[in-house]
Amino acid sequence: MSAQIIDGKAFAAKVRGQVAEHVTALKAEHGITPGLAVVLVGEDPASQVYVRSKGKMTNEVGMKSVEHKLDENTSEADLLAVIDQLNKDASIHGILVQLPLPKHLDEDLVINSIDPAKDVDGFHISNVGLLGTGQKSMVPCTPLGCLMMLRDHHGSLSGMNAVVIGRSNIVGKPMAQLLLGDSCTVTIAHSRTKDLPEVVGRADIVVAAVGRPEMVPGDWIKKGATVIDVGINRIERDGKNKLVGDVDFASCSEVAGAITPVPGGVGPMTIACLLANTVTACCRANGLAEPEGLTA
Numbered sequence: 001m002s003a004q005i006i007d008g009k010a011f012a013a014k015v016r017g018q019v020a021e022h023v024t025a026l027k028a029e030h031g032i033t034p035g036l037a038v039v040l041v042g043e044d045p046a047s048q049v050y051v052r053s054k055g056k057m058t059n060e061v062g063m064k065s066v067e068h069k070l071d072e073n074t075s076e077a078d079l080l081a082v083i084d085q086l087n088k089d090a091s092i093h094g095i096l097v098q099l100p101l102p103k104h105l106d107e108d109l110v111i112n113s114i115d116p117a118k119d120v121d122g123f124h125i126s127n128v129g130l131l132g133t134g135q136k137s138m139v140p141c142t143p144l145g146c147l148m149m150l151r152d153h154h155g156s157l158s159g160m161n162a163v164v165i166g167r168s169n170i171v172g173k174p175m176a177q178l179l180l181g182d183s184c185t186v187t188i189a190h191s192r193t194k195d196l197p198e199v200v201g202r203a204d205i206v207v208a209a210v211g212r213p214e215m216v217p218g219d220w221i222k223k224g225a226t227v228i229d230v231g232i233n234r235i236e237r238d239g240k241n242k243l244v245g246d247v248d249f250a251s252c253s254e255v256a257g258a259i260t261p262v263p264g265g266v267g268p269m270t271i272a273c274l275l276a277n278t279v280t281a282c283c284r285a286n287g288l289a290e291p292e293g294l295t296a
């Protein structure tokens with residue numbers, strides 16, 4: 001192994017520490033407690049684990065945590081009513097609706113009904129537009145976490161060739177926007193990309209957000225490149241359940257200069273950035289100075 005391991009778990013603990021300091025100050029100096037509401041529709045076990053872990057960490061940094069668990073068959077009107085109530089609730093500064101939603105619900109409609117100022121996922125069309133035009137917005141948590149690790153490792157990203165594999169609205173596209181904002185030369189690859197190995201081979205930075213277990217082998221990677229693995233895939237190996245990323249860690253870590261592991265890489269940073277976004281939203285809502293280093 002030659003690559004340096006980028007320890008997302010340790011980095012995330014540091015970010016949560018900074019968030020906790022801001023929360024303490026907000027309480028002491030202004031009597032304000034930031035509040036985060038998570039809305040979960042249905043019983044998906046993976047989502048439940050994730051929501052529980054978010055709730056625990058929200059409390060740990062001293063914020064208020066609210067969970068709305070709605071039945072799988074909840075109507076769109078009932079879900080919109082819950083969101084409307086949270087939009088109006090002054091003690092709630094961040095709202096996250098866990099995705100994916102059951103098929104009978106219109107995801108775009110639901111997300112765009114969240115007050116953009118409380119949209120800590122950064123998925124609202126208005127935040128997407130603000131990010132795309134380089135204006136102040138709420139930035140999606142997973143790409144923000146990746147950007148923080150890349151900046152920490154490289155300092156400036158200016159002029160680097162970045163390849164993002166995946167073009168989803170929640171990871172690939174906003175990741176590409178952030179890298180462009182930091183003056184990378186950005187390529188977005190997807191399922192129709194021709195000669196993906198050649199495209200990836202030109203990258204100084206590879207961000208893999210595909211959802212295919214260990215799809216990227218080490219022989220695609222340019223020597224010394226930085227590899228950020230967003231993938232979270234549950235597989236069975238040797239009769240055991242395992243969590244693996246979208247890159248083949250064993251072979252990629254032989255060639256890369258630096259690499260994030262799964263678990264313990266991007267995942268913990270996503271949750272830390274969710275808490276950071278909630279503090280940012282709380283400061284903006286109250287006309288207070290924003291925390292430094294916690295936004296893009």
Ligand SMILES: NC(=O)C1=CN([C@@H]2O[C@H](COP(=O)(O)OP(=O)(O)OC[C@H]3O[C@@H](n4cnc5c(N)ncnc54)[C@H](OP(=O)(O)O)[C@@H]3O)[C@@H](O)[C@H]2O)C=CC1
Nearest residue numbers: 142166167168171190191209210211230231232266267270
């Ligand atoms: N760590 C974290 O915090 C998070 C992790 N994730 C994980 O990240 C991964 C991606 O998530 P998400 O963006 O939501 O996934 P989506 O399924 O929405 O998007 C996957 C993207 O990968 C592309 N793709 C699929 N197959 C190939 C292929 N063979 N070659 C090249 N590109 C391909 C698709 O292309 P096309 O558009 O052409 O179909 C699509 O753009 C998943 O493993 C997910 O679990 C997601 C969110 C947060």
Ligand SMILES: Nc1nc(=O)c2c([nH]1)NC[C@@H]1CN(c3ccc(C(=O)N[C@@H](CCC(=O)O)C(=O)O)cc3)C=[N+]21
Nearest residue numbers: 096097098099100121141232263264265267268270271
């Ligand atoms: N509105 C919305 N916003 C999201 O940000 C969102 C979502 N919906 N739906 C699902 C995906 C997935 N996601 C993860 C976050 C953290 C870990 C995480 O912390 N993973 C740990 C491992 C956890 C485990 O062991 O299962 C790690 O990688 O180390 C994983 C996945 C956020 N998502």
